[in-house]
Amino acid sequence: xxxxxxxxxxxxxxxxxxxxxxxxxxxxxxxxxxxxxxxxxxxxxxxxxxxxxxxxxxxxxxxxxxxxxxxxxxxxxxxxxxxxxxxxxxxxxxxxxxxxxxxxxxxxxxxxxxxxxxxxxxxxxxxxxxxxxxxxxxxxxxxxxxxxxxxxxxxxxxxxxxxxxxxxxxxxxxxxxxxxxxxxxxxxxxxxxxxxxxxxxxxxxxxxxxxxxxxxxxxxxxxxxxxxxxxxxxxxxxxxxxxxxxxxxxxxxxxxxxxxxxxxxxxxxxxxxxxxxxxxxxxxxxxxxxxxxxxxxxxxxxxxxxxxxxxxxxxxxxxxxxxxxxxxxxxxxxxxxxxxxxxxxxxxxxxxxxxxxxxxxxxxxxxxxxxxxxxxxxxxxxxxxxxxxxxxxxxxxxxxxxxxxxxxxxxxxxxxxxxxxxxxxxxxxxxxxxxxxxxxxxxxxxxxxxxxxxxxxxxxxxxx
Numbered sequence: 471x472x473x474x475x476x477x478x479x480x481x482x483x484x485x486x487x488x489x490x491x492x493x494x495x496x497x498x499x500x501x502x503x504x505x506x507x508x509x510x511x512x513x514x515x516x517x518x519x520x521x522x523x524x525x526x527x528x529x530x531x532x533x534x535x536x537x538x539x540x541x542x543x544x545x546x547x548x549x550x551x552x553x554x555x556x557x558x559x560x561x562x563x564x565x566x567x568x569x570x571x572x573x574x575x576x577x578x579x580x581x582x583x584x585x586x587x588x589x590x591x592x593x594x595x596x597x598x599x600x601x602x603x604x605x606x607x608x609x610x611x612x613x614x615x616x617x618x619x620x621x622x623x624x625x626x627x628x629x630x631x632x633x634x635x636x637x638x639x640x641x642x643x644x645x646x647x648x649x650x651x652x653x654x655x656x657x658x659x660x661x662x663x664x665x666x667x668x669x670x671x672x673x674x675x676x677x678x679x680x681x682x683x684x685x686x687x688x689x690x691x692x693x694x695x696x697x698x699x700x701x702x703x704x705x706x707x708x709x710x711x712x713x714x715x716x717x718x719x720x721x722x723x724x725x726x727x728x729x730x731x732x733x734x735x736x737x738x739x740x741x742x743x744x745x746x747x748x749x750x751x752x753x754x755x756x757x758x759x760x761x762x763x764x765x766x767x768x769x770x771x772x773x774x775x776x777x778x779x780x781x782x783x784x785x786x787x788x789x790x791x792x793x794x795x796x797x798x799x800x801x802x803x804x805x806x807x808x809x810x811x812x813x814x815x816x817x818x819x820x821x822x823x824x825x826x827x828x829x830x831x832x833x834x835x836x837x838x839x840x841x842x843x844x845x846x847x848x849x850x851x852x853x854x855x856x857x858x859x860x861x862x863x864x865x866x867x868x869x870x871x872x873x874x875x876x877x878x879x880x881x882x883x884x885x886x887x888x889x890x891x892x893x894x895x896x897x898x899x900x901x902x903x904x905x906x907x908x909x910x911x912x913x914x915x916x917x918x919x920x921x922x923x924x925x926x927x928x929x930x931x932x933x934x
Contacts, residue, residue, distance in 0.1 A: 512600035515607040521596065522611045523677060525589050525618060526685070530746045530816070534575075536582040537743065538816065539753025541625060543769065544575065545883020548912075550902055552880065553770045555797075567905050567912040571934050577918035583626045584636065590619040591639050613669030617687045620662035621695060627655040628702075628887050631914045631931060648927040656703055663699065666692035684739045685815065690716050691741040694819050697827050702891055706831040713828035716740065722821045724851050728788035731820070732802050734813040738822065742815035745808060752816045755803035758880065760793055767799035771879070772904070778875055784853035785876055800880035818882070822848055826874050833866045841866060845873050852876075867892075909933055 512518045529537040534544075546552035547564035554565040560576075563569040569576050593615040597608050626633045632649035635658055670689045677686070684691075697712035716722065725731045725738045732752075734742065745752055760767045771790060776798055779786040791801035805814050829844035838860060846856035860866060871888060878884035889895040890913045900908045911933025922928050 508596050508599065512596045513602055515603055518597060518600055518603045518607060518611055519677065522593055522614055525586065525593065525615070526743065527746050528586060528589060529618075530743055532582075533753040533756065536579045536622075536625060537586070537818075539757065540579055540582075541883040542754050542880055543757065544579065545886040546769070546880050549883070549886035549889055550772050550774045550898060551885045552800075553772050553904065554768070555766050555770065556768045565904070567899065567908050569912070569916055569934075571916040571919040571922065571930065573916070576915050577920065579629065579915070580626070580918050580921065583622050584634075587619055587622050587636055588639060590615045590622070591637060594619075595639055609669045610671055610675060613666045613692070614675075614687055616662040617666040617670065617692050617695070620659045620666065620692075620699075623655055623659050623662075624695070624699065625883075627652055627659075628890070629915045630917060634925075634928070646925055646927045649929065656699065659699055660696065663692050663696040667696070682735050683744070683815075684742050685744045687741050690719055690721065691819060694740045694824055697824060698819075701827050701831060702887075704834075706834040709831040710828055710835065713824040713831065716824045717821065717828065724821055724825075724847065726851060728784055728851070729804070732804075732814050732817050734815040736817070736820070738820045739815070739817060740819040740821060740824075742817055744813075744815050749808040749810055751805040751808040752803050752814055754800070754816070754880070755805045755814060756807075758800040758803065759791075759806040760799065761806070764794040766795045767793050767797055770797040770799050774902070775875070775879055778872060780854060782853055783876065789879075802880065822851075822877055823884075826870065826877065829873075830867075830870050833870060838866060841870065845870060848873055848877055 510517070511521045529535075532538060534540050543552070544561075544564045547554055547561065548567060552565070554561055556562075560573055563573045563576070594612060597603065597611050597615070600608060603611075623633070623635075632652055633655060634644070634647040635650040635655055636644045636647060637658070638644065666687070667689055670687060670692055672689050674684050674688045675686045676683070693712050694716045697709050697716065700706075700709035700712055721737075722740060723737045725736055730736060731738055734744070736742075750756065758767070758769055776786070776790070789800065789802045790798050792798045802817075803814050808814070825844045825847050829841040832838075832844065833841040842857050842860070849856055857869065871892060871894075874888055875885055889898055895913050896908075896910050899905050899912075900910075902908065911931065914931045916931055916934035917928060922930060
């Protein structure tokens with residue numbers, strides 16, 4: 471990869487410094503006086519864990535980055551979830567689906583992904599060589615690093631298609647890697663998640679935070695992400711099995727109060743990320759909620775999204791709000807500024823998605839009754855009547871996709887990825903009046919121009 475991804479010997483000094491500079495409540499790390507070498511960083515369990523926690527700080531250090539609001543915002547703009555009242559031409563590239571290789575925000579998603587992958591690879595390398603770290607800690611930290619790498623590659627491959635598969639920290643090797651086929655990237659994601667399932671603990675690791683926090687992945691988080699990956703790759707039986715394993719876990723349940731879903735104490739949370747700067751709220755809360763209710767929202771929900779809600783759907787009542795100018799915005803997160811007494815965390819993976827994964831997997835296996843039962847679990851929580859037996863005119867796949875739209879809107883680009891993977895992007899976005907310049911090739915984002923210039927082994931996606 472090109473130079474932005476090179477941290478080399480300064481990696482762990484950077485990680486420790488970030489830990490110390492933040493006000494993150496679950497990090498109590500003393501800053502090193504000098505740059506730390508690998509041997510010092512992995513001298514004991516506590517030091518090794520601090521290095522890992524620095525990775526999460528990096529994930530959440532910048533608002534609108536890939537794992538801190540970026541997918542929700544830019545994926546929402548690319549799909550039919552979000553409109554755009556702002557004046558940022560780079561953001562309009564997503565909203566109008568007119569991205570270019572020079573779009574700095576698009577390049578930032580790519581750069582951040584590989585920056586964090588480098589950190590994950592560095593942690594894996596360091597833990598494997600850490601003879602003074604206990605076996606249990608090595609296993610947990612390796613599992614978390616592999617989970618993070620799989621999570622990052624999931625978004626990179628879905629946004630950009632074939633991407634370089636970087637599995638080491640050797641810059642002399644990685645700097646000129648070509649793009650790996652999508653199937654190869656997915657194979658590595660599956661391998662990492664299967665390893666993570668074996669390495670991660672059943673319980674959530676605690677680092678001085680509330681015992682209820684789910685801000686570091688456990689075995690169920692790896693299983694839930696693997697269920698999503700199996701769905702995306704069309705492995706219906708394994709998607710069904712993995713989703714069932716999570717749904718059957720008594721540690722998780724749907725929050726019947728829609729206003730409780732995105733809180734830090736949510737029982738629906740499978741994995742969350744905690745804001746790291748002082749009392750800042752989630753990135754989504756900060757940019758979706760207007761600074762004042764008499765101000766227009768910068769990112770209003772589109773008429774097509776609002777019209778998709780059925781009458782009486784409590785998700786529209788509880789998860790959207792209307793500003794004084796009459797525009798409606800996402801209101802899943804209620805806090806623009808954090809309330810320390812009732813914190814909201816960034817919800818990354820939650821149980822309702824597992825129900826919808828299993829519903830789709832069951833539908834593809836011909837289990838209509840099982841699929842409807844899962845959809846109805848989500849509808850019941852939303853205050854809607856359950857679906858009864860389907861008629862020949864009903865389209866189960868469309869029912870499930872619709873339920874995903876109304877349940878997962880403005881979250882992690884789910885709608886954008888759903889339209890692409892189901893082959894419906896052309897039909898829906900091509901007919902969208904707000905996207906008059908839509909082209910079929912827009913389903914993939916462009917690789918950054920700087921990467922193409924730095925690495926002659928790369929090539930650009932069609933249409934750019």
